[in-house]
Amino acid sequence: MNRFGTLSMLLLSALLVNVTSSTAQGPMPADKPSSETKASRTESTAWKIQNAMSAAPPAISRHATILDWPAKEGDQPMVLRKGTNEWTCFPDDPGTPGNDPIRREESH
Numbered sequence: 001m002n003r004f005g006t007l008s009m010l011l012l013s014a015l016l017v018n019v020t021s022s023t024a025q026g027p028m029p030a031d032k033p034s035s036e037t038k039a040s041r042t043e044s045t046a047w048k049i050q051n052a053m054s055a056a057p058p059a060i061s062r063h064a065t066i067l068d069w070p071a072k073e074g075d076q077p078m079v080l081r082k083g084t085n086e087w088t089c090f091p092d093d094p095g096t097p098g099n100d101p102i103r104r105e106e107s108h
Contacts, residue, residue, distance in 0.1 A: 049080050052089035055101035064089045064103065 053061035065083035
């Protein structure tokens with residue numbers, strides 16, 4: 001085999017080893033968690049606060065009120081953390097397929 005053939009074989013082998021080792025570790029986490037993952041994450045108040053804060057830049061979310069979605073339609077949102085500015089953040093809506101925390105200004 002010439003140098004080009006040897007180099008090609010080495011690169012192909014390295015690629016196969018990389019693909020094999022990454023699939024052996026399991027799938028990479030998705031940007032949009034599955035409903036099962038979302039259900040387990042929504043149990044944690046700390047996770048809800050962190051997720052809600054990701055909806056706004058730190059200068060806003062640091063002082064925003066963090067609310068949780070109501071348990072059922074017609075209920076009031078639960079305050080997870082009282083804020084000091086006019087912004088409100090909600091964590092991911094567990095009823096939707098994607099990760100979608102939101103923020104809104106109180107005057108809106």
